[in-house]
Amino acid sequence: MKDVAEQAGVGIKTVSRVVNGEPGVTPETMARVLTAIQDLGFRRNDSARTLRTGRTGAIALLVEQVADPFSSALTGAAEEVASRHGTLLLTGSCRDDPHRERELALAFCARRVDGIIVVPAAADHSYLAPEMAAGLAAVFVDRPPVDLEADSVLADNAGGARRGVEHLLAGGHRRIGFLGDSETFYTAAERLRGYHEAVAGAGLTVDPRLVEMDALKPGRIDLALARLLDGPAPATALFTGNNRLTVEVLRRITGRPGRPALVGFDDFELADLLTPGVTVIAQDPAGLGHTAAELLFSRLAGDASAPHRIVLPTRLIPRGSGEAGPAHR
Amino acid sequence: MKDVAEQAGVGIKTVSRVVNGEPGVTPETMARVLTAIQDLGFRRNDSARTLRTGRTGAIALLVEQVADPFSSALTGAAEEVASRHGTLLLTGSCRDDPHRERELALAFCARRVDGIIVVPAAADHSYLAPEMAAGLAAVFVDRPPVDLEADSVLADNAGGARRGVEHLLAGGHRRIGFLGDSETFYTAAERLRGYHEAVAGAGLTVDPRLVEMDALKPGRIDLALARLLDGPAPATALFTGNNRLTVEVLRRITGRPGRPALVGFDDFELADLLTPGVTVIAQDPAGLGHTAAELLFSRLAGDASAPHRIVLPTRLIPRGSGEAGPAHR
DNA sequence: CTGAAAGCGCTTACAG
DNA sequence: CTGAAAGCGCTTACAG
Incomplete structure (x- = not known):
């Protein structure tokens, strides 16, 4: 900026005015400054500006x-x-x-x-x-x-999960499995809360054997699905607490005879192209x-x-x- | 930094040394400085540092x-x-x-x-x-x-596209449609080049009616597919020049009788979960x-x-x- | 081992 | 309309 001022034969403050589009500069002065800026390939140093302005x-x-x-x-x-x-x-x-x-x-x-x-x-x-x-x-x-x-x-994690589970309940399901991430995550805990609210709201009691948290930990998902689907009183529907769980579960239930119904929390690309399309609670x-x-x-x-x-x-x-x-x- | 120096009763340069982990400071001095830093909630201002160091x-x-x-x-x-x-x-x-x-x-x-x-x-x-x-x-x-x-x-856009088209040729296809983005994009032009190379390499001549560029422009894709698939000599296979084209084409050919074979450039999530799984040229x-x-x-x-x-x-x-x-x- | 002085490139607050 | 001086918070190059 000093160089520009020198080359244009003006004060440094005038250059500053031109660079920042401040008023009060004669067109001719401005032209001289702009030419100098061009010639020298000058560009304002924003670090200096930050230092001054905060x-x-x-x-x-x-x-x-x-x-x-x-x-x-x-x-x-x-x-x-x-x-x-x-x-x-x-x-x-x-x-x-x-x-x-x-x-x-x-x-x-x-x-x-x-x-x-x-x-x-x-x-x-x-x-x-x-x-x-x-x-x-x-x-x-x-x-x-x-x-x-x-x-x-x-x-609205809890509300969304509740809505999804209510949808399954409305379809006639009474044994709905919940697969969630670690409860230490706020979102996972909230979604589980929504599941509880929906089940309780339907006058049912939550069967703890239908809830599988930490399902994203290594190796846990196969175990969780086996417990949910292969027991004497299997779940007829699943609610998955997030995207990754939905996809992992899909990989495992696709083509399975007596495939359970599925609603997943969070939408994902191509969910509509799969067969059947995947019902989701979309967040934004x-x-x-x-x-x-x-x-x-x-x-x-x-x-x-x-x-x-x-x-x-x-x-x-x-x-x-x-x-x-x-x-x- | 000045405040810290004052509070610790040292010079400003000493504070700088401590903050930057430079050697040459007595443990006691350092302790005093660190305490002052804590007390004042000091954090180095990187704008100033940038201004000085460049x-x-x-x-x-x-x-x-x-x-x-x-x-x-x-x-x-x-x-x-x-x-x-x-x-x-x-x-x-x-x-x-x-x-x-x-x-x-x-x-x-x-x-x-x-x-x-x-x-x-x-x-x-x-x-x-x-x-x-x-x-x-x-x-x-x-x-x-x-x-x-x-x-x-x-x-390797051209090489990848060539490989994909060769794969279709090896499967017995002779009329392979190419859907691409605007040729003004380097990647689209390169992939088209790969298509040409593969077709020519098989001893065939490129039928210009099998090439649909600008297919992502509004409304163009339906037109392109109609031209490629509904004519008297339809394409039996398609090569799509990018992700979005692959998905848009899939949306339109899924469930279609006599669905053409498809290879797409660029992999995408869940490509393996679709029925059939989508064959792709994966870039990285x-x-x-x-x-x-x-x-x-x-x-x-x-x-x-x-x-x-x-x-x-x-x-x-x-x-x-x-x-x-x-x-x- | 420690610190005072100068300067990085701007803007602010003035004065003319 | 224009510009000289001071200062933002650091680091560099020295001196002690």
Whole structure:
């Protein structure tokens, strides 16, 4: 900028004005400056600008794993909002490692991002408290923060699972197996809660032998399915607590005689192309990302109200796998 | 840092030494400094550091659209490499808009990223030349740069397509339809070239009525399929030039009597669960991301050799859809 | 082992 | 309309 000023024969502040589109520069002066900028291939150094203004024009997003469909849909939506606000998005994958979440989040803070969106892996987010006190805006997505007052945007996990199980109940099923991830995950616990509510709501008691948590642990899924389907009183329908479980279960029940009905939590691509189509409770990862990013920007714009907790609805998409009654067994 | 120095009763440089783990500080001094850091909740401001050192410890990745599976696999792999190098990854989606690619790339340059990985959308990358002259490392992925000397990491598009078409030829097909994206895309043109090579290699002449490019334009796919399959001399097999085409074609031929054989370029999740399983030429998006990132870091580490052009192999995965002969029609 | 001074490239707050 | 001075928070190059 100094070089540009010299070459154009103006003060450094005038160059700054031109670069930032500030008013109060004669057209001729501006032309001279622009020429000098061209000639020298000048580009503003945003680090210096950040250092002075305290704002980076960047926000960070921490997800579980960028490469999975849920995260990438969420990321895409957040990126769209960020770009609309002229803001850059920095991303990081925590890989469900609490330590890594913390490390990444603090690295982003050291870079002085204006705000951060976190799909939390950690069980304690108090480490962000000093950052927030220093002005960081933070929004949690998919799972609420622990030991920290902050905004969160969640899917209606319990309501969605309840709806899915009610759908199976309405089809005449009385023995519905539930396959879930570890209960230490907020989402898994909530979905299990929805299952309980639906079963109880139908006047039935939950048979603990129909609930298989931690089903994604190595080797567990075959065991779980054997227990659910091969006993003396087998389940006639299954509700799977997430995407990966749905797919893994499908791999194992496809072509099986007396195949149980199936409803899965979370939609996935090609669910409609399988035979039969897979009935799911669709959540809205793009909606989560979009809402979280908008909320973050409203905080950055000065909204200082009490932390919000926004819950996005889910919806049932019947496609065939969840509509077969128990009779055919 | 000044505050910490004051509180600890040391010089500012000593604090810097402690923060950066530089040697030459007494244990006692270090303890005093660390305590002060704790008390004040101090965290180094990386903008200031960047301003002084000229290195950000961040690289940028521009993809077509973070939310699609190809891009997210690529991003995930690049992120893994970056994190292993203690480097942050900034991402942006160009959405196939040349203007946006340029804008984003230059915004990242203004932030002084150490390097940039680009899945190019633009038809002219000379805008990066001044940046590269100023020390920016750049690697292009999936498509080569235009009007710029730089590293590129590509999939073997022509070879893969040739292999896929040869597979259909080996199954006895003589009329193989090709559905491709716009020929203005490097990848689409290369895959078409592979198709030509395979057909010519079998001693046949390419029937132009069997080639449908621009098939992803609105409304074009139904027209293309009608022309390929409903004429007097229909294709008995199809080769689809990308993922989205494969899925769209599947939606339309599933359940169709005399369904043509199908091989698609690029693998996709659940391709094995469909009936029949979908035979594909798998490319390796994670491998592309990984290789590109490693190449970028080798440049950052000082490798100044001539630009590389790395081509990653593809592989055929037979699953059923491509193995039916022409006889059943 | 430790620290004072200069400077990275901008913007802020002024003065003219 | 324009510009000189100060300062953002670090690191570099020295000196002690």
